[in-house]
Amino acid sequence: MFLLQKVIELRQKAHPDHEKPFLEHLEDLRTMIIRIVVTLVIAMIACFAYNNKLMEFFRKPVDQVLVTQMAASLPTDAPHPVTTDLWKAALKIEHTTATLNPEQREVYYRFIKDDELVFHSKSIVLLRAAMSLPEDRRVNFVASINEPPELKKQVLSLLKTNPNTETQAHGNLNMMSALKPTEGFMLSMKLSFVAGIVVSFPLLLLFILQFILPGLHSHEKRVLWPAMSIGFGLFLAGSAFAYYLVLPRALLFFYTWSGDMGISNDWRIGEYISFATQFTLLFGASFELPVVVMVFVKLGLLDYEMMSKTRSYAIVAIFVAAAVLTPTPDIPTMLLMASPMLMLYEICIWLAYFDQKKNRIREEQEAREHMERLLLRQREAEANTPPNDSGHDPHHTEAAQHDADGDDGWHEEHPLQDSHTDQVPKAEEHPKNDS
Numbered sequence: 001m002f003l004l005q006k007v008i009e010l011r012q013k014a015h016p017d018h019e020k021p022f023l024e025h026l027e028d029l030r031t032m033i034i035r036i037v038v039t040l041v042i043a044m045i046a047c048f049a050y051n052n053k054l055m056e057f058f059r060k061p062v063d064q065v066l067v068t069q070m071a072a073s074l075p076t077d078a079p080h081p082v083t084t085d086l087w088k089a090a091l092k093i094e095h096t097t098a099t100l101n102p103e104q105r106e107v108y109y110r111f112i113k114d115d116e117l118v119f120h121s122k123s124i125v126l127l128r129a130a131m132s133l134p135e136d137r138r139v140n141f142v143a144s145i146n147e148p149p150e151l152k153k154q155v156l157s158l159l160k161t162n163p164n165t166e167t168q169a170h171g172n173l174n175m176m177s178a179l180k181p182t183e184g185f186m187l188s189m190k191l192s193f194v195a196g197i198v199v200s201f202p203l204l205l206l207f208i209l210q211f212i213l214p215g216l217h218s219h220e221k222r223v224l225w226p227a228m229s230i231g232f233g234l235f236l237a238g239s240a241f242a243y244y245l246v247l248p249r250a251l252l253f254f255y256t257w258s259g260d261m262g263i264s265n266d267w268r269i270g271e272y273i274s275f276a277t278q279f280t281l282l283f284g285a286s287f288e289l290p291v292v293v294m295v296f297v298k299l300g301l302l303d304y305e306m307m308s309k310t311r312s313y314a315i316v317a318i319f320v321a322a323a324v325l326t327p328t329p330d331i332p333t334m335l336l337m338a339s340p341m342l343m344l345y346e347i348c349i350w351l352a353y354f355d356q357k358k359n360r361i362r363e364e365q366e367a368r369e370h371m372e373r374l375l376l377r378q379r380e381a382e383a384n385t386p387p388n389d390s391g392h393d394p395h396h397t398e399a400a401q402h403d404a405d406g407d408d409g410w411h412e413e414h415p416l417q418d419s420h421t422d423q424v425p426k427a428e429e430h431p432k433n434d435s
Contacts (some may be wrong), residue, residue: 002380003167007351014164021032025034028211029211029225030052030213032207032208032210034209036207036208039200039204039207040193040197040204041196042200043194043195043196043197043199043200044189044192044193044195045192046196046197046199047191047192047195047199048188048189048192048245051188051191051192053191054188054195055187055190057192058191058273058276058277060114060266061243061247061248061276062208062251062272062304064248065251065252065255066237067084068248068252069252069256070084070087070088070163071083071256072086073089073162073163074161074162074163075158075160075161075163078153078157078158079150079153079154080116080119080120080123080150080154081156082120083242086116086117086120087120087163088120089117090117090120090123090124091129091165093112093118093121094124094128095279097109097121102237102248111119116180119151119154120154122147122151122167123151123154123155124157126142126145126147126151127155127156127159127165128164128165130142130155130159131140131159131162131338133167138159138160139156142155142156142159151174166389177266177268177269177397177421178268178269178270179268179270180270183269183270184269186270186271187273189270190274190277191273191277194277194333195280196279198236198239198284201231201232201233201235202229202232205228205231205232205291209227217314227291230290230291231288231291234288234291234344234377235284235285235287235288236284237287238283238284238285238286238287238288238340239281239283239284240288241283241340242279242280242281242282242284245281245336246279246283246333246336246337247276247279249332249333249336250326250333251333253333264339268355282325283318283325283337286321286322286337286340286341287340287344288350289341289344289345289348290344290351292346293307293348293351293352293362294348294351294355296350297351297352297355300351300426303356304352304353304356307348307349307352308349308353311349314345315342315345317339317343318338318342318345319334321338321341322334322335322338322341322399325337361429364391386431
């Protein structure tokens with residue numbers, strides 16, 4: 001309610017000659033909310049047509065976690081280099097030929113027509129057999145089998161890094177499960193809603209600013225569009241920062257933690273999508289800190305002096321907010337969210353300083369112009385004053401005044417003359433003899 005009151009005060013400053021009653025401000029607020037809802041519905045319907053693409057987009061960080069985990073366990077000094085795609089394909093072939101006898105397996109290999117893929121499939125078979133033995137007997141087992149030396153060297157290299165040889169080692173991350181009949185459809189609606197917010201964010205920001213800052217002049221409207229572009233760019237930067245850098249690290253942290261505890265990572269698709277979308281939108285919203293702070297500056301809730309004096313408190317508040325908003329408990333992820341917010345807050349302090357300086361210069365200029373107008377009016381009033389009609393000659397008056405000033409000056413320059421004159425006795429006046 002306090003913030004709404006400040007917004008209404010700012011709207012009144014935009015219309016000093018026309019004050020609206022409180023109910024009309026609420027009517028403008030209702031109009032803004034209706035515009036936002038209609039815009040979100042239209043954007044959501046447009047994005048719903050691409051729900052399959054959106055699902056692939058949000059599942060990509062999970063696939064990246066699997067690739068990262070597998071790549072870290074593959075050897076780099078093996079005689080035959082192996083990539084994650086090649087290893088996954090070899091795992092599928094090995095799983096398919098597990099029930100075939102040696103003769104059938106060789107026939108199957110001939111139909112694959114890929115010697116490199118067959119080589120890695122055979123190395124997986126030997127690696128799995130060696131891994132089932134105690135650790136001190138694995139090397140001797142590989143050395144004693146009747147296989148080509150190149151294949152033995154490949155298996156020995158794989159034993160050093162111990163890559164996973166189970167096709168279901170990653171749980172159901174490759175195909176997440178939905179535990180409700182309507183969960184898939186509701187996920188499509190949720191993804192469409194999130195995508196609609198991102199797509200329509202410039203319009204949403206425009207509607208909000210139009211309500212907070214009405215009655216803008218033409219030069220102010222020209223400044224509003226770059227400000228909206230900056231706000232939209234900050235939102236996209238925060239979302240991209242979370243999607244490409246922070247989210248994969250968070251997922252890898254949880255995946256590794258569960259694996260070290262012997263827990264299968266059977267993630268539900270609904271829980272994962274909620275986590276990923278919330279994570280991405282929170283980072284995008286956190287990057288809007290400059291826009292929010294500058295709005296508070298315009299509302300009079302913040303200024304440069306207050307922000308600079310309370311910088312230490314703001315730093316603590318940012319770290320607390322990062323710890324609460326970040327769904328992960330690890331410190332590196334919290335730092336990844338808090339560090340950009342600290343930089344943006346410092347930028348906000350400088351923006352508030354320049355805004356205050358600009359306002360002070362404008363006020364000084366307005367005061368100077370006001371004084372010039374007053375002086376101009378005074379000169380015009382003096383110019384329109386009628387001349388003096390007392391009948392005296394102005395030149396004669398000025399000469400008399402000059403003589404008087406000259407006499408005063410002469411007396412000041414000859415004080416002895418004055419004293420001598422005072423010492424001469426005056427002649428005694430005798431009355432006339434009437435006779």
